[in-house]
Amino acid sequence: MSRPAFNPHVAAIQAPPIPAAQAWARAYDGARGSLIDLSQAAPGGAPHPDLLAALAEAAGSPHAARYGAILGDERLRAALAGEVAALYGGRVDAGNVAITAGCNAAFVATALLVAAPGDAVLLPTPWYFNHEMSLSMLGIEARALPTRAETGFVPDVADAEPLIDARVRAIVLVTPNNPTGATYPPATIAAFADLARRRGLWLVLDETYRDFLPAGTGAPHGLLAEPGWGEHVIQLYSFSKSYAVPGHRLGAMLAGEEAIAEIAKILDNVQICPARAGQAAVAWAIDALRDWREAARAELEARAAAFAAALAPHPDWRIDQIGPYFAYVRHPFPGTPAAEVARRLAGERGVLALPGSFFGPGQETHLRIAFANVGVAALGDLTARLSG
Secondary structure (H helix, E strand, O other), X not given: OOOOOOOHHHHOOOOOHHHHHHHHHHHOOOOOOOOEEOOOOOOXXXXXXXXXXXXXXXXXXXXXXXXXXXXXXXXXXXXXXXXXXXXXXXXXXXXXXXXXXXXXXXXXXHHHHHOOOOOEEXXXXXXXXXXXXXXXXXXXXEEEEEOOHHHOOOOOHHHHHHHOOOOEEEEEXXXXXXXXXXXXXXXXXXXXXXXXXXXXXXXXXXXXXXXXXXXXXXXOOOHXXXXXXXXXXXXXXXXXXXXXXXXXXXXXXXXXXXXXXXXXXXHHHHOOOOOHHHHHHHXXXXXXXXXXXXXXXXXXXXXXXXXXXXXXXXXXOEEXXXXXXXXXXXXXXXXXXXXXXXXXXXHHHOEEOEEHHHHOOOXXXXXXXXXXXXXXXHHHOHHHHOOO
């Protein structure tokens, strides 16, 4: 009897990277203290107590147990549209918003919208591994656009244009970036928007970490203030990090109303509707918890500074880029695969990080450090952990 086959596009992609890395920590004997887990981009604290109360109240409501709108509850769509319009200075309303089961779901829906099997999408490398995995399992080529440490891992339009052929349907930018932490300048984002418009492509902006930019940064770019922005721009967002609710799986995408109408077809088959309780609570929190979100942003700045200070006595561990949530660090073992460095660091020193090889080709010299979920005191212990 012959066995049925798996979809070859799914069978070919890597196993979920974070559980694979977390398995390395099982070899650690605790000799240097508790494990310092720098592997996952998780919020550093619990949700605000009032948000927890709002979640509990919403979860206990019969209303939240019923199906909701495919594109999300109107209250949350309108609240997010208002916040985005105020930040970016453009015209954005609820009709430009779709709420999704996390930002990864938003990306999968976007990939289904803009490309078909056999098409290609440009992804700057190092890339967020779930983006590459999602494209690959859909039969879409993730075409690497290399970035360089010497230019802060910021992609260059001049490098992108020669990679575009008849198969390319979109360009994806992640800013602030996962894994490097780099924040792309508004001029860079505008240049990619011009390239996408000129070549008839979608520009997909994953701005999951935008709420953690330095105070006073202002609008991360000016695209949403341009007339007709929704005809070529799709913006992705996550509530998980900003409100410390990753387990409630809430993300969003913003686009033109024509694109949102097409997205509804996809979401109706993928999720039917986003989880209702989280939507109700977060819709309230957008205005109510602005001060709390600012305090969380400031705490992340403190953790980034603590991480940099901990590595300062070890110049052989070079921080090539750092930003909200992440640092991209060059390890001091040339010729050693990044996964081997990460495995030994976890098993021998009790420090769990992800190898650069998880994030695309040409990344064997680096580790991704996700410091957001680790307190300042624990980050200070890194100095001793990296010694000897």
